[in-house]
Amino acid sequence: MKQEIGLLVIFLLVFLYDTFMPKNSLKALPVVTTLLMVVFTALGFGICYGGNTSAVAAFGGMYETSAVVTAIKNILNIGVIIVLIQSIRWANGELMIMRRGEFYELLLVTLFGMYLMISARHFLLFVIGLECASLPLAAMVAFDKNRYESHEAAVKYILTAVFSSAIFMMGLSFVYACAGSLYFDKIYNALYGEHTAMLVLALAFVISGVGFKLSLVPFHLWTADVYQGAPTSVTSYLSVISKGATAFAFLVILAQVFGSIYSQVWEWMLYALIILTITVGNLFAIRQRNMKRFLAFSSISQAGYIMLGIIAYNTMGVAAMMYYILVYIFSNLAAFGVIGAIENATGKISMDDYRGLYKTNPRLSFAMMLAMFSLAGIPPFAGFFSKFFIFTAAVGQGSVAIYVLVLIALINTIVSLYYYLLVVKAMFISDDECTIARFRSAFSERLGMWIAVAGIIFLGLLSPVYDYLLDLTADSSLLAYFIR
Amino acid sequence: MFCCGLYGFLTRRNMIAMLVSLELMLNAVDMNFVIFNRFLFPGAMEGMMFTLFAIGIAAAETALAIAIIINIFRSVHNIDVRELNQMKF
Numbered sequence: 001m002k003q004e005i006g007l008l009v010i011f012l013l014v015f016l017y018d019t020f021m022p023k024n025s026l027k028a029l030p031v032v033t034t035l036l037m038v039v040f041t042a043l044g045f046g047i048c049y050g051g052n053t054s055a056v057a058a059f060g061g062m063y064e065t066s067a068v069v070t071a072i073k074n075i076l077n078i079g080v081i082i083v084l085i086q087s088i089r090w091a092n093g094e095l096m097i098m099r100r101g102e103f104y105e106l107l108l109v110t111l112f113g114m115y116l117m118i119s120a121r122h123f124l125l126f127v128i129g130l131e132c133a134s135l136p137l138a139a140m141v142a143f144d145k146n147r148y149e150s151h152e153a154a155v156k157y158i159l160t161a162v163f164s165s166a167i168f169m170m171g172l173s174f175v176y177a178c179a180g181s182l183y184f185d186k187i188y189n190a191l192y193g194e195h196t197a198m199l200v201l202a203l204a205f206v207i208s209g210v211g212f213k214l215s216l217v218p219f220h221l222w223t224a225d226v227y228q229g230a231p232t233s234v235t236s237y238l239s240v241i242s243k244g245a246t247a248f249a250f251l252v253i254l255a256q257v258f259g260s261i262y263s264q265v266w267e268w269m270l271y272a273l274i275i276l277t278i279t280v281g282n283l284f285a286i287r288q289r290n291m292k293r294f295l296a297f298s299s300i301s302q303a304g305y306i307m308l309g310i311i312a313y314n315t316m317g318v319a320a321m322m323y324y325i326l327v328y329i330f331s332n333l334a335a336f337g338v339i340g341a342i343e344n345a346t347g348k349i350s351m352d353d354y355r356g357l358y359k360t361n362p363r364l365s366f367a368m369m370l371a372m373f374s375l376a377g378i379p380p381f382a383g384f385f386s387k388f389f390i391f392t393a394a395v396g397q398g399s400v401a402i403y404v405l406v407l408i409a410l411i412n413t414i415v416s417l418y419y420y421l422l423v424v425k426a427m428f429i430s431d432d433e434c435t436i437a438r439f440r441s442a443f444s445e446r447l448g449m450w451i452a453v454a455g456i457i458f459l460g461l462l463s464p465v466y467d468y469l470l471d472l473t474a475d476s477s478l479l480a481y482f483i484r
Numbered sequence: 485m486f487c488c489g490l491y492g493f494l495t496r497r498n499m500i501a502m503l504v505s506l507e508l509m510l511n512a513v514d515m516n517f518v519i520f521n522r523f524l525f526p527g528a529m530e531g532m533m534f535t536l537f538a539i540g541i542a543a544a545e546t547a548l549a550i551a552i553i554i555n556i557f558r559s560v561h562n563i564d565v566r567e568l569n570q571m572k573f
Contacts (some may be wrong), residue, residue, distance in 0.1 A: 124534050131541045135548055142552050151556045158549045159502060163493060163543075166509035169538060170486055172518035173531075180525045182534060 001058050001065065003044055006113050008320060009293065010036045011108040014192060018101030026100065028089040033104045037084060041077040048074055048187050056230060062122035067472050069119050072248050072322055079241050079329035080111055086337050086448035087233035089344055103143065106136040107237065114245035118252065123172050123182040126249070127165070133245065134161045137238060141230040153229025160222040162213060168209025174202030175257075178481035186254045195264040196478055200280065203258060207273070213246045216307070217276040220300050224288075227296035231342055236336035239299045244325040247306045251321065254310055262313060270311050271405055277304030278412045285409050286419045291349050292338050294419070295332065298375060301416060302328055305390060311402065312393040319470040320389040326465070327386040330455030337449040338364050341441040348436060356434035357427040364441070365427040367449050374456045375457070376420040377413055382459035387413065389466060486512035499563040500551050503546060510542040 014033050018026065048070050057064045079141050084107075113132025120126035138161060142154030149384030176182060178199050179190035191199065207220060215223040227235045258266055288294040306328070309321025341364060343349050357365040374383035394406050441449075459465060489512060492505030514535045521531025557563055 124530075124537055127534075127541065128537060130545070136546060138548055138552065142555060145555070148559055150560055151552065154552045155499065157544070158552055159499075159506070162545045162549065163509070165541075166489070166506060166513060169510070169513040170516065171509075172534075173513055174518065174521060174533055176534075177520045177524060181528075182530050259532045353557055 001056065001063070002047060003065070006040050006043065007108060007115065008042055009110050009386065011105065011112065014101065014104050014108065018105070027092060029100055029104065030084065030091045033108075033162075034081060034084040034088070037077065041074060041081060044070065044074045044077055050087070059108060059119070059122075059125070061185075062125045063116075063119055064121045066121045068318070068322075069468065071472055072244075072325070073115055075303070075322060075326045075329065076111070076114065076241055076245055077335065079244065080107070080237075082092070082329070082333045082348070082448050082451055083107075083233060083237045083241065083339075085444050085451070086236065086333070086340055088395075088444035089442040090231065090233050090340065093344075095144070097145065103140065103233075105133055106140050110134075110136045110140075111241070114241070114249075114322075117249040118245060120249075120252075121184045121256070123175075123184075123238065127169065127172070129249075130168070131165060134165070135240065137161075137234075137242065140157055140234045140237075140342050141226060143234060144231050145223050147229075149229035150231065151229075153226045156222050157226045157230075164212030164219070167205050167212070167468070171202045171205025171207075171209055174198055174205065178202060184253075187257050188260050191258070192260045193264070194261060197347045199261065200265055203261075204269065206253070206258075207266065207269055210250050212245065214250060214303055215270050215300050216245060216273050216303060217280045217300065218273075220277070220281070223300055224284075224293045224296040227299075228290055228292045232292070232336060232340040235295075235367040236333055236340070238327045239336070240294065240332050243303060243306075244297065244329060247303065247321070247325065251310050251318065267311070270307065271401060273436070274304050274307045274311060274405060275408055277301065277307065278409055282415045282419070283414050285416070286422075289351050291354070291423075294351065295335060295339070295419050297319065298416070299332065301412065302332075302375070304412075305387065305409065308390050308394045308406070312404070313389075314393065314396055315473045316396055316470065317390070317393040317475045318387070319466065320393040322469050323466050323475075324386040324390050327382040327456075327459055330452050330459065331371050331374035331381075332384055334367055334449060334452035334456060337445060337452055338371070341445045342436060344445070345441065346436050351423060351426055353435050354423065354426045355430040355432045357436060360434045360438045364449075368427060368458050370453055372420040372423050373417050374460075376417045380457075382456050382458055385460050385466070420424075485515065488512075497565050499556070499565055500511070502565070503549050506549075507542065507546060510538065510545075514538050514542075 013036060017029060017032060090096065091103060110133045113129045116129030117126055117133055120129055138154055138158040141157050142150055144150035159259040175187060179187040181187060212219040227239065230238065254266065278301045279302060281297050285294055285297035286298060306321055306324055309317040309324060339349060369382065377383045377387040392404050394402055486509055487506030489505045492508065493502055496502050496505060517531040517535045553563055
């Protein structure tokens with residue numbers, strides 16, 4: 001409960017600052033918000049290390065937090081801090097002066113929704129968290145009032161979001177009919193070993209509802225348009241924080257609510273979804289020329305890899321998944337930091353503009369290269385280890401089908417290497433004259449990129465991070481249901 | 485009712501009509517919860533409570549969607565989704 005309350009306090013402080021401070025001190029609002037988040041995250045780590053790690057429940061068992069949940073919230077906080085740092089320049093731009101505060105308030109509210117979603121132990125609270133996380137995001141996507149694409153992206157986002165939550169809640173009503181309760185543990189017990197047509201239908205609805213939010217493949221069509229149309233800061237937030245939180249919440253639902261019907265009902269659904277997600281995401285990413293659309297499809301296929309941690313169905317899978325989310329936050333935010341810096345300076349976001357970037361902006365292209373290597377999973381960088389751990393965890397599940405699945409995922413890694421290297425090739429090897437002149441990015445943008453790049457390099461070299469996550473998940477009550 | 489909404493959402497090309505169809509789907513969910521609660525589990529009120537919250541959430545969703553549609557209308561004077569195709573692969 002401490003983290004939610006802390007976040008609400010930050011939200012109120014930002015709101016009061018935005019409302020009551022004199023006009024000329026409002027320019028410091030982004031910095032103030034970032035500093036507050038840094039303090040908050042430090043306190044969160046304090047809870048994680050020092051405080052008691054046993055599970056705490058509230059609202060009559062509707063809400064529950066434990067060490068693992070605190071850890072994933074801290075991981076999300078780190079991502080939010082980087083996003084905030086990278087968005088400072090954009091938020092202080094001319095177009096944003098009137099709406100600067102709203103951006104930060106909406107962002108904090110969505111983060112609060114994600115917290116609720118992660119630690120909900122009752123579907124009512126889960127749905128509230130889900131909506132709280134997705135509705136303000138639609139407003140954030142529509143933030144660039146003067147750009148038409150922003151509106152188009154927002155309308156696509158809100159319609160798919162409402163549509164998916166309608167489907168999700170329909171599934172919930174069937175689950176309710178089967179189990180007679182909406183508490184996670186009660187549903188788990190009521191459904192034990194059951195396999196009826198209604199349950200399959202309910203699971204299909206629930207999985208497709210969450211799949212929309214997570215942009216798994218049959219439900220991914222909104223992703224590229226929204227990522228392209230939204231302001232770059234919002235896109236980076238949407239692609240890492242929102243995705244990471246939803247992935248973890250999805251894990252919680254599948255493990256705690258439907259864990260008892262794993263092999264009967266949803267194992268094969270997830271196999272199909274993962275294979276489709278990874279493959280289609282990769283194949284579509286190859287032909288994109290717009291960098292934001294390119295990263296959208298790359299993030300779709302990354303979501304498929306994250307799902308491998310769920311299908312692994314063991315504690316190592318959970319640790320690997322959290323580690324994957326952490327690494328994915330750093331690598332994707334490094335890429336988005338470069339894109340945002342170039343967009344802020346020159347307004348160019350096409351891959352063709354990146355040709356020969358190395359000659360004019362060597363540092364930016366170096367950061368981009370590291371991000372691409374990490375996303376593709378090239379050994380010394382963190383991306384390799386996260387993929388390695390998640391594959392190991394998945395193989396640990398042991399069935400023949402999972403070997404086939406991991407093989408397909410491995411082949412897809414090679415495909416993804418091709419298109420990630422396309423960007424690197426355009427930046428380093430192309431002989432053309434670069435259309436982007438040499439420029440110096442703002443301090444905040446450089447700071448954001450430095451943090452992200454440092455994360456990419458050091459997370460790969462420091463094994464204690466992963467060991468720590470593994471320890472957490474091993475003695476966690478969250479995963480009691482996972483033990484077979 | 486859910487299928488009516490689904491059909492409407494997939495075939496209508498006017499954004500307001502799509503929104504109405506979405507409302508139909510959400511209302512179908514509410515009905516479902518209330519009916520299951522009343523006839524299958526009359527002892528507890530969980531489904532009813534869920535419905536109350538779902539109605540509130542649906543209202544918020546509609547308000548936001550309407551606001552965005554008004555913005556779109558201001559910029560292109562049109563709310564036909566077939567016209568919103570500037571971004572595609």
